[in-house]
Amino acid sequence: MNRCSGMEHELTDQEIDRVIEMAWEDRTPFSAIEFQFGLTEADVIRLMKRELKLNSWKRWRARVQGRATKHRSLRQTGVERFKSKAQKQITYNKISKKRY
Template sequence: MDKELSLRDIDRIIEMAWEDRTPFAAIEYQFGLTEADVIRLMQRELKPGSWRRWRARVQGRKTKHQALRQEEVGRFKSDAQRQITYNKIAKKRY
């Protein structure tokens, strides 16, 4: 993970990682971080107990891995998630 991330980006990645229906592929698409990068970021940024809870929660969870998802699992989109328009990712203004 050689990419410099702002505190805002790190917060958003953590939020997306906690969301059950947001796959790692969405994080990779938006921020360029692989699943392994997200795991390292979470371990570095979370308290030890929170890290263990998150890791137990996502390990093997089908909704976090797009290839394992069932068709009836819809796509969840948080209000804070960036909008994609005309093949560009527009940043949400706060």
Template sequence: MTELHLSDLEKDRVIEMAWEDRTTFDAILLQFGLKEQQVIELMRVELKLTSFRRWRKRVQGRKTKHEKLRDFKEGRFKCSRQRQINNNKISKR
């Protein structure tokens, strides 16, 4: 596995973003510099095996997780009904 130099807070945020349906892997790359494979590796290490399998099954082939497959090109990184998240670099721009 590639060594990731993320704080615990940053790891928690990446995991949270990875679980969100509308947050693309491109958004995670933009904010944290992690490619899709690195996110998968992080999830494999940080989650329980059953949670990791559930997440992989959920995101595999999901159009909203891959910007090139999305039906819409512009929009929010997160659902409008989702609670406000602190420590999000993108929302502070």
């Protein structure tokens, strides 16, 4: 398990991978990461800086800084959450699978 300073709990390697994946996604706001993992935007920035190579971190930082889709307060009214029609229902980061 890994420990991040300022974070309230330890994250597993799998959780860290998921946070990184969500942070790279354009339409996943920081508030969604905070809801699922309890990490503030500042915590995510620290985690990304620690886990990514320097050039990757700089590219990510430049990409998300001021991006309206990453910051819920900058989004247009009426844009709550993007969900692809092909995406299955996700509940607390667990994919609900249809049983046959």
